Amino acid sequence: MTVLVLTCEEDVTADLVVAELGALGVPLVRFDPADLPGRVALCAEYARGDFRGHLSVDGRLVGTAGVRGVWVRRPGTPAARAPGASAWLTAEAGQALYGMLSSTAARWMNHPAAAERARIKPWQLRVAHGSGFAVPPTVVTTFPRAAEQFAARHRRVVVKTLSGPPREEPGLLVPTALVGPDADFAAVAAAPTLLQRYVPRRADVRLTAVGGRLFAARKRSAPGQVDGRYGDSGHGWEPVAVPERIAGAVRAYTATARLAYGAFDFAEDEDGVWWFLECNQGGQFGFVELETGLPLARTVASWLAGLDSA
């Protein structure tokens, strides 16, 4: 029974889980696909219906037959640090590694195919609707006139990115921002723009789903705060019970999306309604655990080791 942790070198969240796996006595191998080939080597043989694979990390061999769980935490681009790195080598190394791991009986947190689909925000909105969440009305458009009409209809709207901050400008923050109905929407023609009805919030809620277990934390908002991720509200994260209706919706969502892990963000309005904002399949949980003491790292470790139903 071995757990594979695919991540880059500096990753505090991974460190927490690695420590818990150690405490549970679960063997683990942590590596970055960027080091394949190089520090990481592999061999997978497919013959007569059988499959046998092994992986070597810094000279330590692991048979894939014993791999119980694969945690795709924050892996680097395959072969990025290999001698002779190229886009082609990345494609070849990615095929070899993920193809080999997909041939095992291991459980994934999360499987790359599920993760890829789950990143698409308009798809999230549809699945969230279908799962029973309250979702603020949203438009994605390149028509300035459609953006203008949406803003006029809903009075107060926010603008967000679809795909997150630009990767080519690390460190650039793109917080959600309020837009008034009198704004100039001409620039909408230059890039698809997501506008969403503004939800005046009394708190942010982060719900972390790990396998079948749900952990929610709540942070009171500062008056008029628009984006709970930035700025200091003067309040901290505190554990909060998960309403039954929300628990059902989360389970429906993760089942449809085939996610073993999901970090759900909600805005809690003045009536106590939790509005679905997004589900980040690779969301951090270190800050929640550190502030609230919720046992997230231990739960992730147990799930990866297959000890969750024991």
Added chain:
Amino acid sequence: MTVLVLTCEEDVTADLVVAELGALGVPLVRFDPADLPGRVALCAEYARGDFRGHLSVDGRLVGTAGVRGVWVRRPGTPAARAPGASAWLTAEAGQALYGMLSSTAARWMNHPAAAERARIKPWQLRVAHGSGFAVPPTVVTTFPRAAEQFAARHRRVVVKTLSGPPREEPGLLVPTALVGPDADFAAVAAAPTLLQRYVPRRADVRLTAVGGRLFAARKRSAPGQVDGRYGDSGHGWEPVAVPERIAGAVRAYTATARLAYGAFDFAEDEDGVWWFLECNQGGQFGFVELETGLPLARTVASWLAGLDSA
């Protein structure tokens, strides 16, 4: 009832299908995601469980409610030709477009999530095994010693790419090549290498699966020919019946892989056995249709328009 054809400008295979859709009287919109935003504009609104979207191509409006089929033929990178093109704009435009199209009830040939997974060659080998195909023993490795042992065990092996020719060197051919057991395998450490037992062939077989319909074509090989894709065997493609066992395996494969379209390549050995080499979910079919007269374009067009079961 409209069919969307996502492809770049020069695409003879798409031209064939577009002509058939025209002959069937099916409205179609052909565009390249590279032109979003720009010649292509979109709007998708998500409100109270409802979804309404429309797309504009060269000023022509199409409502997504009427889209019956989406053909992901050979689309360009989203926003690649947009003013202010950037990796971020590509991410935003891709989310907006594929998110909107995933929110419709349209059938896909093929859905991007299924296509992405189906490209992984080691995964193909496992699914092919499980579907009942004969698959030549294969190894994927970065260990020179493992490659050497595999070659010694099977005497005659071929080396292939995992991911296809390098995209950064357009036009470079990487044909499958014979490797003797005395070869120097040291370079295997520099890149994951796929070796496969050589199948001496008397013919190449291309089987095209379109929805539930299967079309096979066969081309006799030149003596000693290793890669049917390159070089002139002196023979042409001819239609051939699909053996019952192969038909069952193809249906199992496309069901597992969730593919509406797949181009299967087989090597037919001296005993008449069809050995699975690969399934290209985006494989060309124009050359098969032109040489054999098999009605591939018409079948693709009918499937996309939902006329296949009529």
